[in-house]
Amino acid sequence: xxxxxxxxxxxxxxxxxxxxxxxxxxxxxxxxxxxxxxxxxxxxxxxxxxxxxxxxxxxxxxxxxxxxxxxxxxxxxxxxxxxxxxxxxxxxxxxxxxxxxxxxxxxxxxxxxxxxxxxxxxxxxxxxxxxxxxxxxxxxxxxxxxxxxxxxxxxxxxxxxxxxxxxxxxxxxxxxxxxxxxxxxxxxxxxxxxxxxxxxxxxxxxxxxxxxxxxxxxxxxxxxxxxxxxxxxxxxxxxxxxxxxxxxxxxxxxxxxxxxxxxxxxxxxxxxxxxxxxxxxxxxxxxxxxxxxxxxxxxxxxxxxxxxxxxxxxxxxxxxxxxxxxxxxxxxxxxxxxxxxxxxxxxxxxxxxxxxxxxxxxxxxxxxxxxxxxxxxxxxxxxxxxxxxxxxxxxxxxxxxxxxxxxxxxxxxxxxxxxxxxxxxxxxxxxxxxxxxxxxxxxxxxxxxxxxxxxxxxxxxxxxxxxxxxxxxxxxxxxxxxxxxxxxxxxxxxxxxxxxxxxxxxxxxxxx
Numbered sequence: 001x002x003x004x005x006x007x008x009x010x011x012x013x014x015x016x017x018x019x020x021x022x023x024x025x026x027x028x029x030x031x032x033x034x035x036x037x038x039x040x041x042x043x044x045x046x047x048x049x050x051x052x053x054x055x056x057x058x059x060x061x062x063x064x065x066x067x068x069x070x071x072x073x074x075x076x077x078x079x080x081x082x083x084x085x086x087x088x089x090x091x092x093x094x095x096x097x098x099x100x101x102x103x104x105x106x107x108x109x110x111x112x113x114x115x116x117x118x119x120x121x122x123x124x125x126x127x128x129x130x131x132x133x134x135x136x137x138x139x140x141x142x143x144x145x146x147x148x149x150x151x152x153x154x155x156x157x158x159x160x161x162x163x164x165x166x167x168x169x170x171x172x173x174x175x176x177x178x179x180x181x182x183x184x185x186x187x188x189x190x191x192x193x194x195x196x197x198x199x200x201x202x203x204x205x206x207x208x209x210x211x212x213x214x215x216x217x218x219x220x221x222x223x224x225x226x227x228x229x230x231x232x233x234x235x236x237x238x239x240x241x242x243x244x245x246x247x248x249x250x251x252x253x254x255x256x257x258x259x260x261x262x263x264x265x266x267x268x269x270x271x272x273x274x275x276x277x278x279x280x281x282x283x284x285x286x287x288x289x290x291x292x293x294x295x296x297x298x299x300x301x302x303x304x305x306x307x308x309x310x311x312x313x314x315x316x317x318x319x320x321x322x323x324x325x326x327x328x329x330x331x332x333x334x335x336x337x338x339x340x341x342x343x344x345x346x347x348x349x350x351x352x353x354x355x356x357x358x359x360x361x362x363x364x365x366x367x368x369x370x371x372x373x374x375x376x377x378x379x380x381x382x383x384x385x386x387x388x389x390x391x392x393x394x395x396x397x398x399x400x401x402x403x404x405x406x407x408x409x410x411x412x413x414x415x416x417x418x419x420x421x422x423x424x425x426x427x428x429x430x431x432x433x434x435x436x437x438x439x440x441x442x443x444x445x446x447x448x449x450x451x452x453x454x455x456x457x458x459x460x461x462x463x464x465x466x467x468x469x470x471x472x473x474x475x476x477x478x479x480x481x482x483x484x485x486x487x488x489x490x491x492x493x494x495x496x497x498x499x500x501x502x503x504x505x506x507x508x509x510x511x512x
């Protein structure tokens with residue numbers, strides 16, 4: 001591999017589409033990004049224009065190549081990472097979606113999920129997929145589309161439709177419809193994939209009344225996915241890596257050993273604990289998922305998902321007009337000594353782990369006449385940290401249940417005593433937030449030099465397949481720390497603040 005070659009990472013997220021050109025040292029050489037419009041047809045419903053996602057992704061990819069002054073002949077491969085669970089169904093003949101993409105945050109299928117629980121399917125789904133029954137995942141979204149788009153079910157039964165999460169949708173368009181595939185991490189988030197046998201599950205497809213002809217081939221995260229068409233970039237480019245955003249971030253953070261843990265702060269917040277070759281079944285409503293699959297070998301993880309993190313700052317900016325830009329939040333948080341008792345519970349689309357309450361809704365509690373913009377904004381930032389503690393406490397209980405202390409993939413050993421958390425995502429540039437996170441968790445928080453680790457992970461996966469990087473051990477040596485935040489808060493204050501958070505969450509929950 002010549003030093004002049006590059007990897008193009010396509011990072012299609014919930015609020016933006018981004019392309020980053022990485023060199024063989026994992027250094028970003030050019031970046032292009034477009035914000036993605038959110039579609040809210042009704043309260044609790046969230047959609048995206050799938051064609052806009054494709055147009056924006058192609059535009060930023062071309063822009064990154066132009067900015068970097070790099071032609072397609074110097075691209076070793078493309079890596080794709082994506083917002084997970086977001087569901088697209090399109091016609092195979094025209095390539096056109098039959099409906100807007102239904103976003104992972106969307107809660108329209110909550111009644112369907114409740115029926116599944118009431119009918120006793122929770123244990124089967126958890127055993128096969130590692131997931132809880134929730135509108136978050138793709139299966140009930142697929143079923144909704146088939147049942148609510150006129151003609152869709154007949155087309156599906158005739159084999160005329162294709163389903164994909166955003167990775168599959170981009171791959172289909174990049175290859176001109178030649179490749180209908182996904183990777184093991186994205187498949188694992190559909191509620192249709194057996195994470196133990198590593199295949200689509202026929203019984204689950206029958207349960208959701210989803211024809212298996214809709215589903216694409218499942219491949220490793222580093223694999224030959226096909227080639228981007230000549231007309232898109234001036235020459236074919238191999239597509240060599242694919243992973244859902246949180247799995248890609250795990251790779252980008254080099255969390256390759258059991259017990260290593262990372263937390264990504266973007267639209268939502270997602271904590272992932274590497275459990276190695278063992279799929280640890282959570283007793284505390286965490287998700288058991290595929291961390292990554294390489295050379296046919298699956299590495300598993302425990303994951304906690306928070307639906308609203310950076311999206312709360314976006315709401316304060318766009319909805320309430322309290323700030324003009326997200327970076328203002330750091331200044332405002334620093335401008336007051338505390339929230340003066342104000343607590344925000346940002347359950348705008350329900351509560352994720354460990355509560356899984358689809359009907360919970362957001363609240364700002366503790367308001368007085370003295371409450372101002374600074375207190376509310378600071379409360380929004382603090383909520384991110386409190387929710388992270390919710391997840392880590394649940395993970396710690398799962399880890400403590402595994403007592404053999406081995407490193408064969410269990411969550412024991414390193415997973416029992418968390419002393420360092422690797423963080424990434426758009427919010428981690430906020431020093432105040434990172435310090436409060438360290439304080440409320442009582443752990444050291446490490447911020448890497450490259451915080452766009454989702455895109456970096458996609459690049460690493462493509463680079464593994466393209467022999468740019470010889471092994472994950474080699475990737476691990478590239479990880480570098482940019483800043484460390486150590487706990488400074490007294491124990492009594494930490495526990496007092498967290499108890500107030502728990503009381504606030506109890507006020508908005510609809511299920512116990």
